[in-house]
Amino acid sequence: xxxxxxxxxxxxxxxxxxxxxxxxxxxxDLSLQIYENEVVTILGRSGCxxxxxxxxxxxxxTPNAGIVEVNNQSKVSFSLMPQTSIFIPFRTSFENAALPxxxxxxxxxxxxNKLKQLFIVFGLSGYENKFPSELSGGMKQRLxxxxxxxxxxxxxxxxxxxxxxxxxxxxxxxxxxxxxxKTKKETGIFVTHDIEFAVSVSDRxxxxxxxxxxxxxxxxxxxxxxxxxxxxxxxxxxxxxSNKVVTExxx
Amino acid sequence: MNKIYKFIPLAVLLIFWExxxxxxxxxxxxxxxxxxxxxxxxxxxINGNFISHFLVTAAEAFVGLLIGFIVGSLxxxxxxxxxxxxNASRFYLIALSSIPVFAIxxxxxxxxxxxxxxxxxxxxxxxxxxxxxxxxxxxxxxTKEDELIFKNNNATYxxxxxxxxxxxxxxxxxxxxxxxxxxAILGAFIGEFIASxxxxxxxxxxxxxxxDVPSVLATILCIxxxxxxxxxxxxxxxxxxxxxxxxxxxxxxxxQMNK
Numbered sequence: 102x103x104x105x106x107x108x109x110x111x112x113x114x115x116x117x118x119x120x121x122x123x124x125x126x127x128x129x130d131l132s133l134q135i136y137e138n139e140v141v142t143i144l145g146r147s148g149c150x151x152x153x154x155x156x157x158x159x160x161x162x163t164p165n166a167g168i169v170e171v172n173n174q175s176k177v178s179f180s181l182m183p184q185t186s187i188f189i190p191f192r193t194s195f196e197n198a199a200l201p202x203x204x205x206x207x208x209x210x211x212x213x214n215k216l217k218q219l220f221i222v223f224g225l226s227g228y229e230n231k232f233p234s235e236l237s238g239g240m241k242q243r244l245x246x247x248x249x250x251x252x253x254x255x256x257x258x259x260x261x262x263x264x265x266x267x268x269x270x271x272x273x274x275x276x277x278x279x280x281x282x283k284t285k286k287e288t289g290i291f292v293t294h295d296i297e298f299a300v301s302v303s304d305r306x307x308x309x310x311x312x313x314x315x316x317x318x319x320x321x322x323x324x325x326x327x328x329x330x331x332x333x334x335x336x337x338x339x340x341x342x343s344n345k346v347v348t349e350x351x352x
Numbered sequence: 353m354n355k356i357y358k359f360i361p362l363a364v365l366l367i368f369w370e371x372x373x374x375x376x377x378x379x380x381x382x383x384x385x386x387x388x389x390x391x392x393x394x395x396x397x398i399n400g401n402f403i404s405h406f407l408v409t410a411a412e413a414f415v416g417l418l419i420g421f422i423v424g425s426l427x428x429x430x431x432x433x434x435x436x437x438x439n440a441s442r443f444y445l446i447a448l449s450s451i452p453v454f455a456i457x458x459x460x461x462x463x464x465x466x467x468x469x470x471x472x473x474x475x476x477x478x479x480x481x482x483x484x485x486x487x488x489x490x491x492x493x494x495t496k497e498d499e500l501i502f503k504n505n506n507a508t509y510x511x512x513x514x515x516x517x518x519x520x521x522x523x524x525x526x527x528x529x530x531x532x533x534x535x536a537i538l539g540a541f542i543g544e545f546i547a548s549x550x551x552x553x554x555x556x557x558x559x560x561x562x563x564d565v566p567s568v569l570a571t572i573l574c575i576x577x578x579x580x581x582x583x584x585x586x587x588x589x590x591x592x593x594x595x596x597x598x599x600x601x602x603x604x605x606x607x608q609m610n611k
Contacts, residue, residue, distance in 0.1 A: 183497060187497050187500070193598075199602075200501055200515065201501060201505050203603060204515075208603055213609045216609075
């Protein structure tokens with residue numbers, strides 16, 4: 102029934118700890134897959150290894166044992182948005198957002214016009230000429246998202262992307278980000294503490310349990326997965342899944 | 353109004369100085385008087401004597417500073433890419449930089465003669481080490497988080513230097529330029545003290561040999577003016593640094609889209 106899904110990220114029997122001491126292991130024999138075009142959110146208590154897992158995926162850390170593979174390649178093309186994006190103080194918002202485009206040497210007028218569009222889409226138009234020091238925390242997160250979506254990539258990773266924004270902005274931006282990911286057919290990984298956000302945006306939730314216990318996962322029903330985030334709350338199963346997440350986290 | 357307050361101590365000092373000089377011959381001989389200094393200063397400026405010597409010292413300091421600062425900063429930046437070399441060279445750099453300029457200056461005569469080249473060499477020696485340290489430390493401050501966007505996009509070394517390391521260490525470079533502009537004038541002055549036929553250092557040496565105190569102090573006034581000139585030059589660049597750096601590191605198409 103379900104059609105064959107391509108594996109984007111394959112983690113097999115992963116063993117990792119920051120020191121060789123067996124007690125300090127963060128992951129012991131962890132195996133999971135993330136599929137092509139899937140939006141996945143990683144949840145878990147503080148210190149359970151969420152950011153460590155991201156760092157392993159992008160290749161900043163190397164596993165003690167086991168396999169972490171993206172696209173079956175060793176060199177990963179990805180885009181990572183950190184909890185707090187850092188911008189170059191000498192560049193205006195627009196120039197900061199254009200930085201990834203400059204780095205891949207693709208700054209023609211068309212690409213830059215698209216970037217201008219992104220300022221409108223992410224609700225930051227009118228601030229193109231402001232310097233980062235003149236932006237609020239929420240505006241910086243919007244700018245971080247614009248910078249992130251300035252270039253095309255196959256894998257986007259977001260670490261707490263919207264935690265500095267107010268409720269309505271989060272709802273609007275979640276829709277925008279979700280739309281972007283789905284129309285561009287990209288794989289997205291989120292890390293967050295916000296359960297409502299997680300259930301709203303993902304196709305699947307991965308709840309890390311910390312050492313040895315591995316993880317548990319919750320799949321969204323097809324109905325929820327195909328609905329735009331802001332509308333999901335009206336669907337019957339939404340509350341149930343949120344409760345399930347809470348139960349899993351408390352376990 | 354605030355600006356006037358700044359000059360009150362100076363005015364009080366000058367009045368007191370002038371008054372004491374007019375009362376006692378001894379004071380006048382040892383310390384001259386503001387009016388006599390000003391008179392000598394005016395005469396020497398008009399007959400072009402000070403101007404030619406001023407330009408000699410300014411040229412020595414400026415050329416030496418430019419070379420010392422640029423070469424030093426480039427060495428500092430390149431050490432960022434070779435951490436082993438940076439660790440190994442740290443000890444030698446500290447040892448070399450601790451040599452007093454006065455001690456090395458006589459050697460400069462042996463190596464470079466007594467003309468312009470020698471003074472430039474002394475100035476380079478005075479400025480290069482601070483430039484190396486400042487550029488290296490400035491670049492060192494860049495964290496993994498700052499680099500992230502460059503790593504995400506597999507940026508080239510050139511882009512990483514030009515668009516990240518260079519702009520980020522700018523504050524340190526300006527600090528370096530400010531310290532070094534003082535050191536450069538001092539270096540040129542020391543060079544002239546050791547051996548010279550012209551320059552403000554040469555004049556001070558000559559006039560003090562003649563016990564001509566007003567002329568010595570008038571020459572010192574020239575040196576103060578030279579320092580102020582260098583300082584305001586650095587300040588002008590510093591004030592426009594955001595636009596300069598944008599002009600240098602942001603492609604024109606991007607800057608124009610911004611409008």
